[in-house]
Amino acid sequence: MTSHELSFASLPTEILQAIFEYLPPESLVNASIASKRLKSIADQPIVWRHYCRTQFRYWDTKHNIAGKFAGSLADVDWKALFVERNKTDRATTQLLNKVVSSQLDRIANIQEIANLGYDAKETLLRHYNVGDDAEDVLARRYYSNAVLERIHREMAIKVWKELGNGKPVDIERALGAYDMFTLSTSDGDFDNITACMDNLAKEVRKENPDFTSLSTRQQALTLASILRARDFNGVSDDAYQALRNNFIGIVLKSPDHESLPLISVAIYCCIAKRLGLDARPCGYPFHVYGLVFAPKDKTLDGKYLPSSQNAEYMYIDPFRSEMEVSEETLRSMLRDMGVPATNHSAFLRDASTRELVLRTAKNIMNSVQTIRRAEAGSYHGSTFHPPSWLSTYPDMDNAFYGTLWAMLILGVQADEAASVMTITTRRRQYLPYLCERFQQHFPWDVTLMEEYVIPLFYDLPEGHRLMQYVSAIHGSDRTPKPVVARSERTLHVKYKIGQVFQHRRYTYEGVITGWDTSCIAGDEWIRHMGVDRLTQGQEQSFYHVLVCDKSVRYVAEENIELIGEDFRPSAAMLKLAGRHFKRWDEKNRIFVSNIRDEYPDD
Structure with a gap:
């Protein structure tokens, strides 16, 4: 036999196809340029269907991927479908990099990823599982998770919306929306x-x-x-x-x-x-x-x-x-x-399925209230002995947020027995709680508010206020943050962005995310919090802080006590810190700021 007859390209088609299925797609493309025969085999639909099946686990419903896999091989351009998914992967990575690196247009970029639907999940999970040595590990994990949660929530809301519109929805799907x-x-x-x-x-x-x-x-x-x-x-x-x-x-x-x-x-x-x-x-x-x-x-x-x-x-x-x-x-x-x-x-x-969803919402609300009482230590006086069933999984805030959406969409029904006033009154009960959690934890849900909430109050005062509020969020997202620089005027501001502390009085763990040279809160808050009774009063520095329980607080400098050398941020704090910080610097005992556009000197 000649050397040509013994070449790789001379192998039987079935063997080459089997070999190609083990190659990464990039290697397959490189191999296919070696000869016309290899290119012909590499372009076979069976090879690209294999890649679609093995390279991607999550598919948006628009693809009907289960039907395509079950159907005829020739009915689908599998290579084009694979290329489309690769483009989605690259677009998701590019947008996420923008989200992680800058506060400017962050909500808009998150929405662009969400528009890619469930196809983006594969990429987001890869970024979430970035190594601990990544330069921006905390920010990348936080925002990849935040975007993924945003995609999941929209999928759930759409299911409840269909149910509310009278469309048939399977019980498992209607209840699975809470998951x-x-x-x-x-x-x-x-x-x-x-x-x-x-x-x-x-x-x-x-x-x-x-x-x-x-x-x-x-x-x-x-x-x-x-x-x-x-x-x-x-x-x-x-x-x-x-x-x-x-x-x-x-x-x-x-x-x-x-x-x-x-x-x-x-x-x-x-x-x-x-x-x-x-x-x-x-x-x-x-x-x-x-x-x-x-x-x-x-x-x-x-x-x-x-x-x-x-x-x-x-x-x-x-x-x-x-x-x-x-x-x-x-x-x-x-x-x-x-x-x-x-x-x-x-x-x-x-x-009805709708009744089951609403009943589940009430059950979740009851569980959340019971957990909050337990965490407050009400079972054994001032000492908290957590019961065996108390668990941090699933996330309590996310669960409660889901019930508010369900109650707002499904909790009222425009039937003959209910007047417009009654329906509006019921919806108004849930709106403040939904807006509170939206503002504090889920600002990237702004388009969900526009699409699913505002229409419910369109001709009412709440609708106009919501439109103004949403418009303000979009405007703020497009506007660079005001620069808060260090100067002679700020020499008395003792602490820096990223420093971790324990509150002197309440002992909670927090991290500094912003500062003011004096208290700029309103008069009512100042009176309620007793600021004037503090040793240094209103004129001391005040700090915006993120607490390990997800709350955001405003703390006087005299109540801040930096952590000791043997203290490391809790797992809860490390999970939350990515919203403002790139990583934890163990050597310097500080979170590395990801908001230098706002605080360039910290």
């Missing part, structure tokens, strides 16, 4: 939740090959038994208030699967639907049951039922057991609660 508000960089998005449900249904069929031959009643009880055998056993009384028990995605992926009754029944009904059962949640007072209907013209036990008779149904409580619950038992409990018999049917019917 999207707290997901951050973890797994557990809409697709993960659906996959978990699909897998559970497949396991039921695999382990019970005769499942379809069972009667509806037997199927309903069998499914409850199987789920409980897999530790879907509700939750113990001492962990009932745990925040995580309200989130369907967290419950599905957690080892113990602890959950509130509503989530237990929702999971049961979602899997039952996949198995051919007509199962729906029943919104009973203080509890949620499953309501399973027999097929048309059949009884629950599989016998013929004349069409003139009402359809049969049964109640089940997968939260507590795999046993059926009689309707008479439920009616008896309603009587014990003092519910008039004329109202029983309202509590024994199937609940």
Whole structure:
């Protein structure tokens, strides 16, 4: 054989395709220029479909990627799709670099990334997982996470908006929207939740090959038994208030699967639907049951039922057991609660998906309030003994923010029984709380406010104020920050941007993010905080500080005590600090400023 016959390019097409699939895309492009044959093979759709499948995990819904992977190879220009995703990757990186490096147009650049949709998630996760030695590690992690959360929130809000507009929305997706508000960089998005449900249904069929031959009643009880055998056993009384028990995605992926009754029944009904059962949640007072209907013209036990008779149904409580619950038992409990018999049917019917979302919002609010009381030490006087269920996961502020969005979008319904004034009054209850959290924690949600909130108040005073507020945020984002330079006039300003301290009186951990040569707060705040009773009064330096509990405060210089040499910022502070700082400088015991455009000398 000649040397040409033994060349790489002379290998069979199938082998070259297999080899190309192991090459990085960049190497494939380089190899393809060696000969016309290699280029022809490298351009094969099967190679680029493989790259699309292996290089990217997250896809925006506009691609319908599951349908494309399942369809014909020739129906999709796979190379063009891969190139499109690569462009998104580069655009996301360029925009994120701008977000990290400058305060100017930061919100606008975050919005541009958000406009790229779920395709940007791959890139954002890569930046979030940057090494600890990166020059801007804290800022890069903070803002990649912030943008990703912004994308997740919009996906959730769109689901609730569809539900509010009367479109059919699956229970798992409507409840999974709460997970999207707290997901951050973890797994557990809409697709993960659906996959978990699909897998559970497949396991039921695999382990019970005769499942379809069972009667509806037997199927309903069998499914409850199987789920409980897999530790879907509700939750113990001492962990009932745990925040995580309200989130369907967290419950599905957690080892113990602890959950509130509503989530237990929702999971049961979602899997039952996949198995051919007509199962729906029943919104009973203080509890949620499953309501399973027999097929048309059949009884629950599989016998013929004349069409003139009402359809049969049964109640089940997968939260507590795999046993059926009689309707008479439920009616008896309603009587014990003092519910008039004329109202029983309202509590024994199937609940709408919208009702489940709103009920979950109230459950989350109750958990948040309980946690806040616990953290305040109210359980044991002034000493705080955290209960075993108290957990920082999921993020409490994000969870509460999600409930406010849900209540604002779904908490009122323009039906004949509700006047415009009643609807407006209800929405007004949630608006101040939503705006407060938006202003403090989520200013990059400004376009979400424009698209989903302002239209609800468009012809009302709140709408005009919101438009002015949003316009001011955009204007501030486009305007360079005023420079606060050091001079002879500022010689008495003792501390610098990035220094970490503990409050002398309240002992909380904080970091300095700005300073004033004297107190510039309003008269009411000065009186309320007793500034004039301080030793140095209003004329001492005051500092804007970020506290490890996410709050932003204004602190007098005399109340600042810098950390000692053996103190390192807490994990909570390191996570938050990226909003203003690049990294922690261990040698100099200071956060490296990322806001030098505003404070150039610190």
